[in-house]
Amino acid sequence: MRKDSKSNYFDGLLSDSESLAVLNRRSEEMAKEQKLHDDSQIKEDFIHFRLGQKDEYGIPYRIVEEVISVSKITKVPCTPSFIAGVVNRRGEMLSVLDLYHLLGIEKTLDKPNNFDVVVIRSSSSLVGIRVDDLIGNDEFEPNSLTEPLESDRQDNSKFVLGIHQGKITMLDFEKLLESSILQVNKKID
Amino acid sequence: MNMNDSTQDQAHAISISSSERERRLKFVRFTAKDAKLLAEMLDTVSPKANAIVDDFYDNLSQYPELLDIINQAGSSVERLKASQRHYLLDLFGGEYGENYFMRRLKIGTVHTRIGLGPQWYLGSYAGYTRQIIPLITKKYRFRPKKMDDTIGALNKIIFIDAQLVMDSYESVTKQLDKAMVSYTKFVDEVTGGNLTNKVEIPSNPDLARLGIRLNQMTESLAEITNRNEEASNGLAVTVNELLGVISEQSAGANQQAAAVNETTSTLEEIRAISKQTQEKAEALGEVADKTRADGELGVEIVEQTTQGMESIRDQVQDIAQNILALSEQTQQIGEITSSVNDLAQQLKMLSLNASIEAAKAGEAGKGFAVVAAEVKDLAEQSQQATVQVNGILQEIQRATDKAVMVTEEGTKGVDHGMNLVEQSGSAMKNLTSAIREASIASRQIVAAVHQEATGIDQIAMAMREINEAARRVVDSTQKTKSSAETLGEMSEEMRSSIKTFRKS
Numbered sequence: 001m002r003k004d005s006k007s008n009y010f011d012g013l014l015s016d017s018e019s020l021a022v023l024n025r026r027s028e029e030m031a032k033e034q035k036l037h038d039d040s041q042i043k044e045d046f047i048h049f050r051l052g053q054k055d056e057y058g059i060p061y062r063i064v065e066e067v068i069s070v071s072k073i074t075k076v077p078c079t080p081s082f083i084a085g086v087v088n089r090r091g092e093m094l095s096v097l098d099l100y101h102l103l104g105i106e107k108t109l110d111k112p113n114n115f116d117v118v119v120i121r122s123s124s125s126l127v128g129i130r131v132d133d134l135i136g137n138d139e140f141e142p143n144s145l146t147e148p149l150e151s152d153r154q155d156n157s158k159f160v161l162g163i164h165q166g167k168i169t170m171l172d173f174e175k176l177l178e179s180s181i182l183q184v185n186k187k188i189d
Numbered sequence: 190m191n192m193n194d195s196t197q198d199q200a201h202a203i204s205i206s207s208s209e210r211e212r213r214l215k216f217v218r219f220t221a222k223d224a225k226l227l228a229e230m231l232d233t234v235s236p237k238a239n240a241i242v243d244d245f246y247d248n249l250s251q252y253p254e255l256l257d258i259i260n261q262a263g264s265s266v267e268r269l270k271a272s273q274r275h276y277l278l279d280l281f282g283g284e285y286g287e288n289y290f291m292r293r294l295k296i297g298t299v300h301t302r303i304g305l306g307p308q309w310y311l312g313s314y315a316g317y318t319r320q321i322i323p324l325i326t327k328k329y330r331f332r333p334k335k336m337d338d339t340i341g342a343l344n345k346i347i348f349i350d351a352q353l354v355m356d357s358y359e360s361v362t363k364q365l366d367k368a369m370v371s372y373t374k375f376v377d378e379v380t381g382g383n384l385t386n387k388v389e390i391p392s393n394p395d396l397a398r399l400g401i402r403l404n405q406m407t408e409s410l411a412e413i414t415n416r417n418e419e420a421s422n423g424l425a426v427t428v429n430e431l432l433g434v435i436s437e438q439s440a441g442a443n444q445q446a447a448a449v450n451e452t453t454s455t456l457e458e459i460r461a462i463s464k465q466t467q468e469k470a471e472a473l474g475e476v477a478d479k480t481r482a483d484g485e486l487g488v489e490i491v492e493q494t495t496q497g498m499e500s501i502r503d504q505v506q507d508i509a510q511n512i513l514a515l516s517e518q519t520q521q522i523g524e525i526t527s528s529v530n531d532l533a534q535q536l537k538m539l540s541l542n543a544s545i546e547a548a549k550a551g552e553a554g555k556g557f558a559v560v561a562a563e564v565k566d567l568a569e570q571s572q573q574a575t576v577q578v579n580g581i582l583q584e585i586q587r588a589t590d591k592a593v594m595v596t597e598e599g600t601k602g603v604d605h606g607m608n609l610v611e612q613s614g615s616a617m618k619n620l621t622s623a624i625r626e627a628s629i630a631s632r633q634i635v636a637a638v639h640q641e642a643t644g645i646d647q648i649a650m651a652m653r654e655i656n657e658a659a660r661r662v663v664d665s666t667q668k669t670k671s672s673a674e675t676l677g678e679m680s681e682e683m684r685s686s687i688k689t690f691r692k693s
Binding site for chain 1: 200534535537541542544545546548551558560565569
């Protein structure tokens with residue numbers, strides 16, 4: 001693999017993602033303002049899953065494309081630790097993220113036969129998130145979410161919408177995907 | 190005549206002194222003239238000597254008893270004729286001194302010794318005078334005076350001879366009397382028991398022979414007496430020893446009788462003991478027979494137990510195999526359950542996607558969202574059901590595993606039990622064979638004790654016979670003792686009778 005081509009590839013991917021994130025954020029912000037104005041008690045569906053041993057998370061339905069189960073995640077060399085790899089999704093390659101490092105979660109050691117992946121629709125592109133257990137779906141009230149505790153592990157509250165019913169952390173994927181953390185501009189010597 | 194030394198000594202013993210000789214010659218008036226006259230006749234008599242002697246012996250031969258005497262004296266007529274001729278001519282020797290007297294005494298002594306009496310001796314002079322006087326008368330037929338003188342001289346010398354012969358006969362008779370007295374005394378002493386003396390040996394050879402014989406006889410008698418004494422002493426000692434031996438024998442026989450009595454009573458005890466032994470052995474035999482029957486029954490039971498244990502083992506193994514099959518089937522159920530779980534998982538995933546799609550559809554998808562939620566509930570219920578089934582299956586698995594382990598333990602236990610049963614069976618067999626041997630041994634003991642009882646009876650009989658024999662020995666010992674005592678008395682008598690002899 002040549003250095004020049006690889007740098008170009010990541011540069012293109014990141015620039016594309018960045019623009020997508022900006023677009024998504026804008027659209028969501030507009031939607032939220034509308035919803036907040038409409039009804040403060042509106043309910044929203046979310047995918048309920050588990051990461052690590054016990055931490056439960058939720059992702060709202062509006063950015064979820066689908067959930068899939070894959071037998072294998074193909075690792076990609078020279079990628080950061082939050083890239084789990086790529087999977088074959090109905091003939092198309094889908095990048096899968098590992099959120100352990102980003103969220104400061106202890107990684108589970110056991111390797112299951114099937115990996116559940118939540119496919120997120122971000123801007124114009126799709127990205128997968130590997131989860132340890134798909135618990136199901138539920139509804140939440142965005143206005144009823146409680147603020148996450150600042151002292152909760154590392155400072156990742158910027159990716160969190162709030163805490164649903166005191167135990168389910170609702171993730172703010174627009175922020176996450178826009179975050180500079182995910183931007184890889186590293187060159188391989 | 191035969192003249193030995195003893196005869197000469199005897200002649201000297203009765204020798205006549207020269208004075209006596211002179212007196213005797215004077216008494217018959219024998220003078221030198223007579224001696225001369227006789228000497229002058231020698232030449233005339235000498236040629237006729239043989240004829241005179243032959244005539245003498247012709248006369249003598251008519252008396253056989255005389256010849257017997259001559260023969261017994263160890264002489265013969267021929268030798269006597271020579272001596273007689275010498276004797277005849279000696280009459281005319283002209284020398285009539287001491288030597289002549291000695292020769293004539295010797296002749297007398299010889300005649301006395303051979304037992305030729307004086308009657309024969311003196312009578313023989315008749316024969317001489319009958320032959321010689323005619324020779325004188327013929328020679329001096331013309332000289333009558335000288336003829337008478339010569340005949341007178343002849344008569345004188347013949348009477349001198351007759352005196353000397355009578356002297357010798359008398360001397361012998363005296364010797365005989367003396368010896369007789371001495372011998373009689375000696376014999377009297379011997380008869381009185383004195384064997385120490387010896388008779389004095391006289392000069393007379395015949396008497397001396399007799400004395401020597403007497404002495405020898407006395408010595409022999411003393412020797413015999415000594416021997417008898419020794420023998421009687423020895424006999425006394427032997428009799429004493431015999432009495433001692435008989436006493437010991439008697440004591441031994443008594444001891445033997447006592448020992449036999451003890452032995453007999455001991456035998457009675459042994460017989461009683463052997464009878465008890467027999468009874469005990471018979472009882473032991475009965476017990477052993479019964480025990481043997483029980484033992485054989487026990488062996489049968491052990492064999493049946495072994496068979497039962499084997500069937501139990503087979504059954505336990507069947508159970509184990511069934512449980513293993515059940516376990517496999519349970520695993521298959523588990524697999525099926527796993528598939529069901531996967532399906533439920535997929536169904537849940539589908540229901541989630543359905544709900545997502547319903548959300549995407551917005552208001553139009555609300556009804557579908559309800560269906561999706563229902564499907565999701567079903568999927569979750571299915572999952573819970575499979576979880577329950579899995580739990581049950583795991584319990585079943587644990588139970589079957591435990592059951593398999595238990596059956597294995599059971600199989601091992603049955604094996605161990607079978608081993609124990611086999612051990613007990615072999616122990617029972619050993620015990621049964623031991624009991625059989627004990628039974629046989631008890632029978633042998635009974636038989637042996639029977640034989641022993643028979644033997645004891647025989648021994649008792651033998652002891653009675655020994656007892657009888659011992660009593661007989663005691664009786665005969667008593668008899669022997671009295672005989673030995675009698676013998677002792679006899680030997681004592683013998684010793685006292687021998688004591689009357691004085692031997693030294």
